[in-house]
Amino acid sequence: MSSFWSIWIIALTVISLVLITWLLFSNRKITGSKETQTTGHVYDGIEEYDNPLPSWWFKMFVVSIVFAVAYLIAFPGLGNFPGLLNWTSVGKWEKEVAEAEQATAELYKGFMATEVTSLASDRNAMRLGKRIFANNCAICHGINAEGSYGFPNLSDHDWLYGGDAEQIRASINQGRSGVMPAWKNMLDNNGLEAMTQYVKNLSSTGADSTTPAGKQFAMLCAACHGPDGSGNQMMGAPNLADNIWLYGGDAGQIKQSIANGRNGQMPAHHDKLSEEKIHLLTAYVYQLSRPSR
Numbered sequence: 001m002s003s004f005w006s007i008w009i010i011a012l013t014v015i016s017l018v019l020i021t022w023l024l025f026s027n028r029k030i031t032g033s034k035e036t037q038t039t040g041h042v043y044d045g046i047e048e049y050d051n052p053l054p055s056w057w058f059k060m061f062v063v064s065i066v067f068a069v070a071y072l073i074a075f076p077g078l079g080n081f082p083g084l085l086n087w088t089s090v091g092k093w094e095k096e097v098a099e100a101e102q103a104t105a106e107l108y109k110g111f112m113a114t115e116v117t118s119l120a121s122d123r124n125a126m127r128l129g130k131r132i133f134a135n136n137c138a139i140c141h142g143i144n145a146e147g148s149y150g151f152p153n154l155s156d157h158d159w160l161y162g163g164d165a166e167q168i169r170a171s172i173n174q175g176r177s178g179v180m181p182a183w184k185n186m187l188d189n190n191g192l193e194a195m196t197q198y199v200k201n202l203s204s205t206g207a208d209s210t211t212p213a214g215k216q217f218a219m220l221c222a223a224c225h226g227p228d229g230s231g232n233q234m235m236g237a238p239n240l241a242d243n244i245w246l247y248g249g250d251a252g253q254i255k256q257s258i259a260n261g262r263n264g265q266m267p268a269h270h271d272k273l274s275e276e277k278i279h280l281l282t283a284y285v286y287q288l289s290r291p292s293r
């Protein structure tokens with residue numbers, strides 16, 4: 001918060017305190033006599049008394065004003081005005097973060113010294129990994145890493161780029177960019193339909209590579225997806241023969257993928273997360289598809 005707003009709030013508080021004090025004292029009536037007075041207002045024969053404020057009430061009001069002034073001096077806690085006790089909410093928060101970081105630093109040092117494959121079976125480490133995943137990755141991959149349209153499932157055995165520790169680490173560190181070119185200029189609508197059917201067949205009835213579409217697949221697609229459509233992790237080209245789909249396996253979606261191309265983006269995290277956290281996340285993702293460990 002800028003000092004302007006701190007001063008603004010402090011000034012408003014002081015002004016209200018002064019006004020309240022003035023209001024209290026200017027309206028105070030000290031009557032020595034015991035006789036009852038009225039304000040002169042009469043409603044249907046009911047008269048309004050004009051008694052002084054009860055003294056217990058008056059004293060409590062004064063005490064709370066004194067308390068407010070003392071509180072304001074001791075800890076305003078606003079931005080650059082720490083008050084006599086030197087307390088600010090920001091300062092308190094920073095201290096707590098520093099303490100928490102120190103407490104976890106030791107923990108993370110231990111994690112760093114452990115290989116991904118053994119870290120993956122450390123239940124405490126994985127509990128922490130799940131939290132980091134929830135905060136940074138779940139927004140795209142889902143809270144259980146089950147993925148969704150355009151975002152790969154990280155808990156199955158189907159990998160675009162590979163499920164070994166080093167490939168997972170590379171995916172997280174550097175990010176990934178899937179480049180599936182658009183073919184609508186190369187294939188006319190009939191060609192697109194035939195190719196869509198061919199791709200569908202790859203994972204169901206089996207595809208006949210001697211058909212015109214099969215020959216076209218070998219020419220246009222095999223370089224990335226492999227001659228049998230089983231994919232290529234060097235290119236991040238998905239396996240088209242396994243009935244697991246990044247963008248959906250119905251004819252409409254497959255045709256979309258082929259006609260317009262796809263470009264899935266996994267953002268790089270090396271500049272967002274510490275090396276220790278990425279190490280822990282690597283182990284976390286590693287064990288998701290190996291639950292028996």
Ligand code: HEC
Nearest residue numbers: 136137140152159160161162168171176177178264265266
């Ligand atoms: C903005 C969305 C987004 C976020 C956030 C994100 N990812 Fe991804 N991630 C993707 C997409 C999209 C892909 C697939 C890229 C492609 O299509 O080539 C991917 C791919 C991956 C892969 C490769 C999967 C494979 O099959 O090879 C891994 C591993 C991965 N992400 C882990 C993570 C982790 C761990 C985090 C959290 C630190 C994370 N991702 C955060 C969108 C995201």
Ligand code: HEC
Nearest residue numbers: 178179180220221224236237245246247248257262263264
């Ligand atoms: C340059 C390499 C490359 C070529 C050539 C290529 N693809 Fe792809 N294809 C990819 C990549 C990479 C993806 C994943 C895109 C992503 O991650 O967003 C993909 C995705 C797809 C998908 C979506 C898969 C899913 O799981 O939803 C289909 C379908 C597909 N390609 C079919 C084809 C067909 C048919 C051809 C030939 C006409 C072809 N591809 C040619 C690289 C290629």
